[in-house]
Amino acid sequence: MKFFIDTANLSMIEEANALGILDGVTTNPSLMAKEGISGKENILNHYLEICDIVDGDVSAEVIGITYDEMITEGEELAALHPQIVVKVPVTKDGIKAIKYFSGKGIRTNCTLIFSAGQALLAAKAGATYVSPFLGRLDDISTDGLNLIEEIRTIFDNFGFETEILAASVRHSMHIINCAKIGADVVTCPLPPILSLLKHPLTDSGLEQFIKDSQKMK
Numbered sequence: 001m002k003f004f005i006d007t008a009n010l011s012m013i014e015e016a017n018a019l020g021i022l023d024g025v026t027t028n029p030s031l032m033a034k035e036g037i038s039g040k041e042n043i044l045n046h047y048l049e050i051c052d053i054v055d056g057d058v059s060a061e062v063i064g065i066t067y068d069e070m071i072t073e074g075e076e077l078a079a080l081h082p083q084i085v086v087k088v089p090v091t092k093d094g095i096k097a098i099k100y101f102s103g104k105g106i107r108t109n110c111t112l113i114f115s116a117g118q119a120l121l122a123a124k125a126g127a128t129y130v131s132p133f134l135g136r137l138d139d140i141s142t143d144g145l146n147l148i149e150e151i152r153t154i155f156d157n158f159g160f161e162t163e164i165l166a167a168s169v170r171h172s173m174h175i176i177n178c179a180k181i182g183a184d185v186v187t188c189p190l191p192p193i194l195s196l197l198k199h200p201l202t203d204s205g206l207e208q209f210i211k212d213s214q215k216m217k
Contacts, residue, residue: 001179004056004187006167008035008046012190013053019193024056026109026131026167026187028087029063044080051081059109059129061087062097070097078106085109085128090118095125102126109165116150123155123162129185134178135168144168145177152182172196 002023005016008031016022027050032038037046047060058081062073070093074086078101086101087109088094098108102125109129110122114137119130132151134144151164166178169188172195178186 001183002056002163002185003193004059004165004185005193006031006169006187006189008032008037008050010049010053013050016190016193017054021193022054022056023185024058024187025050025054026059026087026165028061028111044077047077047080047084051083054083056083057085057107058083059085059087059111061111062089065089065091065093067093067096070094071100074101074106074108075104087111087131088127090122095121098122098125098127111167113151114147116147116154119151119162119164120154123160127162129163129165131165131167131187133168134166134174135170137168138170145174145181148178148181148183172198 003021004024004026005013005022006026007013008027013025032043037043047058050058060077062070064070064073070088077084077086085107088097089112090110098110101108107128109131110127111131113119113130113132122130132147137144137147148164148166155162163184165185165187166183167187169175169186169192171192175186175192
């Protein structure tokens with residue numbers, strides 16, 4: 001399973017990359033705004049800075065909502081750097097744009113997936129990734145993990161090469177369960193990834209090792 005970090009914060013990306021397990025980055029306009037990044041030129045330059053840090057895919061989201069706007073923005077983003085994956089919403093125009101990009105060899109990430117039907121249409125259109133949002137479904141008392149299972153079954157049934165990128169991942173158990181179900185990628189902030197390292201027996205065991213080693217001096 002691939003690990004992506006969902007942020008526009010360069011320090012967080014560098015820290016995750018230093019772990020040696022980072023496979024890519026996902027961003028969106030909200031994450032850019034959170035870092036105080038605004039203006040087209042600043043946003044494009046920020047994507048380039050991210051690509052300089054990581055070796056893997058970097059999802060860059062279009063802002064336009066019409067087909068023509070998505071095509072114009074997406075082609076500009078794709079031309080920015082070979083690592084860029086164009087992030088497109090799962091709307092009627094978004095699916096049409098994904099089909100266009102697929103025909104041009106431009107990789108895409110279909111975002112805001114909340115149903116298996118949406119994921120199926122995105123895969124049919126040639127999306128590189130589909131991004132079902134687990135946490136947001138959980139927030140409305142719907143089982144987000146069940147959606148991942150449904151998409152996995154459908155994709156396996158028909159041999160779709162589209163990868164399932166589990167998004168809106170909130171905690172370590174989301175990550176573990178996504179791995180069990182067979183999500184190809186998880187994307188989340190750094191804390192849930194770091195929390196995979198934590199276990200009280202590891203802490204107590206290390207503490208005991210340190211105490212024992214001091215006795216040997």
